[in-house]
Each structure stands twice: as C-alpha cells, then as structure tokens.
Amino acid sequence: MSFLVAAKMAWQMVRRHRLRTGLSMLGILIGNAAVVAIAGFGHAAQELAVDQFRALGTNLLIVFSSSFGLADASNVxxxxxxxxxxxxxxxxxxxxxxxxxxxxxxxxxxxxxxxxxxxxxxxxxxxxxxxxxxxxxxxxxxxxxxxxxxxxxxxxxxxxxxxxxxxxxxxxxxxxxxxxxxxxxxxxxxxxxxxxxxxxxxxxxxxxxxxxxxxxxxxxxxxxxxxxxxxxxxxxxxxxxxxxxxxxxxxxxxxxxDFVIRNQKVLLDGAARILTLLRVLLSGTAALSLLVGGVGIMNVMLISVAERTPEIGLRKAIGADSRQILQQFAAEAILIAVSGGVAGILLSSSLLVAVRMFTPLATTVDPVAVVISFSLSTGVGLVFGIFPARKAAQLDPIEALRA
Structure with a gap:
C-alpha cells in the first residue's frame, strides 16, 4: 500500500467519525496553541522588560549605601x-x-x-x-x-x-x-x-x-x-x-x-537571561499537554481497532499483510495529530497577531516554537498510534472475522 492510499483511507475514517476525532485532537490542539502562544507572549514580555531597562540608558550606574534598607547600620x-x-x-x-x-x-x-x-x-x-x-x-x-x-x-x-x-x-x-x-x-x-x-x-x-x-x-x-x-x-x-x-x-x-554599585548593563543582561529561561520553562510545561493529547489519540485508535476488527480480518483474508494494516492505522493517528497541531498553531498565531494589532504588547509568532510544537505533535501521533496500529496488524484474520 502506498503512502497516498493510506493517507486517503485515513482521511475517510477521520471524516466518518468527526466528533470522536475532534475530541481526540483537542489535547494536541491545546498543547500546540499553548507552546506557540507562551513563546510569543514570553518574547513580548522579555522585550518589554529589556526596553524598560534600556529606557534608563545602558550607561547608567547606581550607587547605594550598604546601609540602605537596614534598621541597624550605625557602623556603615x-x-x-x-x-x-x-x-x-x-x-x-x-x-x-x-x-x-x-x-x-x-x-x-x-x-x-x-x-x-x-x-x-x-x-x-x-x-x-x-x-x-x-x-x-x-x-x-x-x-x-x-x-x-x-x-x-x-x-x-x-x-x-x-x-x-x-x-x-x-x-x-x-x-x-x-x-x-x-x-x-x-x-x-x-x-x-x-x-x-x-x-x-x-x-x-x-x-x-x-x-x-x-x-x-x-x-x-x-x-x-x-x-x-x-x-x-x-x-x-x-x-x-x-x-x-x-x-x-x-x-x-x-x-x-560599605556601598553597593549596580551596573545597568549587568542588570539588563541578567533580566534577559532570566526571562529567556522562564519562557523556556513555561513552553516546556505547555508541551507536556501534548502527552495528554497523545493518550487521547491512543484511546481513540484502540476503540477504532475494536470497532473495525471484522474489517481488519476481511482485509487480511483477501491478501493485506500486517505491514499494510500497521501503515493504515499509523497514518490515521498521524493525521489526527497533524490536524490538531496545525489547528493549534493557527489559533495561537491568530491570537498573537490580534494582540499585537490591538494592544501595546509586541507579540510575535516564533518560528522555532512553531517547528518544535509541530514536530512534537507529529511525533506524539506516531508514538501513541504505534501501539493500536500494531495491535490491529497482529490480529489473527480468522478470529477477526468471527468478531
């Protein structure tokens, strides 16, 4: 079976069960949207904070007494x-x-x-x-x-x-x-x-x-x-x-x-590093929701395998081998994951563009975040779709026809 044939059959099955497919890809959609949105908002927040530091001038030094804010500093x-x-x-x-x-x-x-x-x-x-x-x-x-x-x-x-x-x-x-x-x-x-x-x-x-x-x-x-x-x-x-x-x-x-000198440039670089780390951590946390979406895909595919057991037996009886069955079900899982990923990216990108147009926050769509989230969603679909696909491919045709 060619890839195009497997993709066509996967699309037909997805269309036949729209509600179930939509619910299964919801986790992938939310995960992708969260990763891209957090990356965009995090970049805007970082730029805003850095601009506030730069507004004071990058050649500024602030000298404080080390007694500043201390109740007992008589010796300073x-x-x-x-x-x-x-x-x-x-x-x-x-x-x-x-x-x-x-x-x-x-x-x-x-x-x-x-x-x-x-x-x-x-x-x-x-x-x-x-x-x-x-x-x-x-x-x-x-x-x-x-x-x-x-x-x-x-x-x-x-x-x-x-x-x-x-x-x-x-x-x-x-x-x-x-x-x-x-x-x-x-x-x-x-x-x-x-x-x-x-x-x-x-x-x-x-x-x-x-x-x-x-x-x-x-x-x-x-x-x-x-x-x-x-x-x-x-x-x-x-x-x-x-x-x-x-x-x-x-x-x-x-x-x-007995005094403290604050270097504006050092503060600026430190703030940028902290905000970058925070953005990465938040994006990583949001990416965990893709695992939830993967579990949803696996559940839906297991249900699909159970419902289509007679069909699998018939296909095997007329000559389909295990590799073709595996390819068909894996294609369905990947299609669900890719569709949810694309929908999530489009949703979050539209939100970021709207925020940039109607608010002072300079949000941007981060291409790196888009590539990472899409790759993760596709990988999740493949990984979590393999187990149901293998289960379908390993069914005995005689037992499947009796189901």
Missing part, C-alpha cells in the same frame, strides 16, 4: 553629597552624576490629601535617567542655588492631585508637610525599573535636606543613592572600577565595601 558610612562631587570631578569615565535623597511627605491640594515619595536632586537628573518634561520645566541651577520652594510632579502624581489636565497644575501651590511649594513642571509618563518616577515629586536636594530631613550626618548631606552616567556603555566597567576605588579611599575602607 553613608553616601554624601561630597562623595557625589568627588565622583563627578575625579572619575574620568563618568560624564555626569546626580544625587537622590528620598523621603516620604504628605501632599495636600484642595480636597486631595496623599503621601508621596519626594526625590531631592539636581537639574541633571532629567538627562541621566532619560526623563522628559511634559509641561512646564524641570529644576534649574538657580532653584538649587537659591533653594527655591519649587516642585516637579510625575505624571501619575499630577493626575491624582490636579485632575486630567496636567497644564492646569503649572503655577499652582502645593502643600508638602504644610509647607507651600510652587508647581513648575510635569514629567512625561515613563516606566522604570528603579521605582515609579511617575508617582514621585522632585525638589532641589538642599530643600529636601533642610525642610524635610533636617539632620546631617557627621560626613555631610546624606544621600539615598547616586545616579552616575558613564561616558559610554563601553566605559561602564572602567567607571565602576574607578568609583569603587575612589569611594573606598574616601571612606578609608580596609575590609569589604
């Missing part, structure tokens, strides 16, 4: 504004460095009363973290020098305090811990991985230190973090090495560091 020297000035002046691989002094305050405007995180910083904060102004302006050097009571709002905090029109906030007065501040700017929305700048307020660093913190460490104005922009991505290792040496010298360290 904090980062100070003098440390920042030393980094900006003495590290050749650094193009800019800005402070971040974070404190929670109560903001009141009209009937709105909320708590926000205030960031005390410099005008260069905008360029170092790749942020943009939507309305008004950001902090100016004169605001820093004169310690003006001005505030720049993130997009989310502006909406919560002043409603849907950000421009209406410019020039208005906002009470922060009952102190009046003039709103001079609104930032453009931008997701980041280091806190939600959209929900923050930005003030001159000395204003935050003097009006909300009120205390100074023996080493000077204490900072929450220092954001450093290297001259280029290639200069990141050199900048990190130079900053570490400088701070160790300034802090007079002999043992381990």
């Amino acid at each position: 020297r904090p980062l100070t504004l003098d440390d920042l000035r030393a980094i900006a002046a003495e590290v050749p691989a650094v193009s800019a460095a800005v402070p971040s002094l974070a404190v929670n305050v109560r903001a009141v405007r009209g009937g709105v009363d909320r708590r926000y995180e205030v960031i005390g910083t410099w005008p260069e904060y905008l360029s170092v973290l790749n942020l943009e102004v939507e309305e008004g302006r950001f902090l100016l050097p004169a605001d820093i020098e004169e310690q003006r009571p001005v505030v720049v709002l993130g997009s989310e905090s502006a909406r919560e305090l002043f409603g849907l029109d950000p421009a209406a906030a410019i020039g208005e007065t906002l009470l922060l811990n009952n102190l009046p501040f003039e709103v001079v700017g609104i930032l453009r929305p931008k997701p980041t991985v280091f806190g939600n700048n959209d929900a923050r307020l930005f003030l001159p660093v000395d204003v935050v230190a003097n009006r909300f913190v009120g205390r100074r460490s023996p080493y000077g104005l204490e900072l929450t973090a220092i954001f450093v922009s290297a001259r280029s991505e290639a200069d990141l290792p050199a900048a990190e090495f130079q900053i570490r040496n400088l701070l160790r010298q300034r802090h007079q360290l002999i043992g381990e560091d």
Whole structure:
C-alpha cells in the first residue's frame, strides 16, 4: 500500500467519525496553541522588560549605601553629597552624576490629601535617567542655588492631585508637610525599573535636606543613592572600577565595601537571561499537554481497532499483510495529530497577531516554537498510534472475522 492510499483511507475514517476525532485532537490542539502562544507572549514580555531597562540608558550606574534598607547600620558610612562631587570631578569615565535623597511627605491640594515619595536632586537628573518634561520645566541651577520652594510632579502624581489636565497644575501651590511649594513642571509618563518616577515629586536636594530631613550626618548631606552616567556603555566597567576605588579611599575602607554599585548593563543582561529561561520553562510545561493529547489519540485508535476488527480480518483474508494494516492505522493517528497541531498553531498565531494589532504588547509568532510544537505533535501521533496500529496488524484474520 502506498503512502497516498493510506493517507486517503485515513482521511475517510477521520471524516466518518468527526466528533470522536475532534475530541481526540483537542489535547494536541491545546498543547500546540499553548507552546506557540507562551513563546510569543514570553518574547513580548522579555522585550518589554529589556526596553524598560534600556529606557534608563545602558550607561547608567547606581550607587547605594550598604546601609540602605537596614534598621541597624550605625557602623556603615553613608553616601554624601561630597562623595557625589568627588565622583563627578575625579572619575574620568563618568560624564555626569546626580544625587537622590528620598523621603516620604504628605501632599495636600484642595480636597486631595496623599503621601508621596519626594526625590531631592539636581537639574541633571532629567538627562541621566532619560526623563522628559511634559509641561512646564524641570529644576534649574538657580532653584538649587537659591533653594527655591519649587516642585516637579510625575505624571501619575499630577493626575491624582490636579485632575486630567496636567497644564492646569503649572503655577499652582502645593502643600508638602504644610509647607507651600510652587508647581513648575510635569514629567512625561515613563516606566522604570528603579521605582515609579511617575508617582514621585522632585525638589532641589538642599530643600529636601533642610525642610524635610533636617539632620546631617557627621560626613555631610546624606544621600539615598547616586545616579552616575558613564561616558559610554563601553566605559561602564572602567567607571565602576574607578568609583569603587575612589569611594573606598574616601571612606578609608580596609575590609569589604560599605556601598553597593549596580551596573545597568549587568542588570539588563541578567533580566534577559532570566526571562529567556522562564519562557523556556513555561513552553516546556505547555508541551507536556501534548502527552495528554497523545493518550487521547491512543484511546481513540484502540476503540477504532475494536470497532473495525471484522474489517481488519476481511482485509487480511483477501491478501493485506500486517505491514499494510500497521501503515493504515499509523497514518490515521498521524493525521489526527497533524490536524490538531496545525489547528493549534493557527489559533495561537491568530491570537498573537490580534494582540499585537490591538494592544501595546509586541507579540510575535516564533518560528522555532512553531517547528518544535509541530514536530512534537507529529511525533506524539506516531508514538501513541504505534501501539493500536500494531495491535490491529497482529490480529489473527480468522478470529477477526468471527468478531
């Protein structure tokens, strides 16, 4: 029996039992759809996360004190504004460095009363973290020098305090811990991985230190973090090495560091590896459902063999050999698996295209996932169809005719 004849006979049997065939291929369909969809959504999620890291710039370093977030860190020297000035002046691989002094305050405007995180910083904060102004302006050097009571709002905090029109906030007065501040700017929305700048307020660093913190460490104005922009991505290792040496010298360290440096490029590569691994694990988990589909195919084929025992006996009696019977039933199993696989791939591909068209998520159909899922479904059909096919091929023709 030729392959075409076996395929034609398999198609006739599949059409004759549409409902049973459809239910048996459902597991294969779901398995293929899940593998392709998870691969597509996983790729989109990975790109989204990587884009958020890149939005901050791939030449960014963040320096924290190792006491950050610890209740008892009296023996750790904090980062100070003098440390920042030393980094900006003495590290050749650094193009800019800005402070971040974070404190929670109560903001009141009209009937709105909320708590926000205030960031005390410099005008260069905008360029170092790749942020943009939507309305008004950001902090100016004169605001820093004169310690003006001005505030720049993130997009989310502006909406919560002043409603849907950000421009209406410019020039208005906002009470922060009952102190009046003039709103001079609104930032453009931008997701980041280091806190939600959209929900923050930005003030001159000395204003935050003097009006909300009120205390100074023996080493000077204490900072929450220092954001450093290297001259280029290639200069990141050199900048990190130079900053570490400088701070160790300034802090007079002999043992381990009392600060932590986060390399944006390392974080980016690490996030990409983690998301890739997660996508592979999820795709592998989804592929297990193909085994369920394979069991369904085997059950259906066993039922088919039982129902068609007289037919098998008749075919053997008129000259069909065991190989031809095996080929016929194996072809049916493979046809069910291939049909379910194609249907699942088309379903998930259509879903991914629709999501890409109507949402900001950049989903894609991964050709590798398509090939792997289709190959698995075909292999499952062959493997799980062999046992029923062999059972049919080994039937004794006399016993089969008596059934």
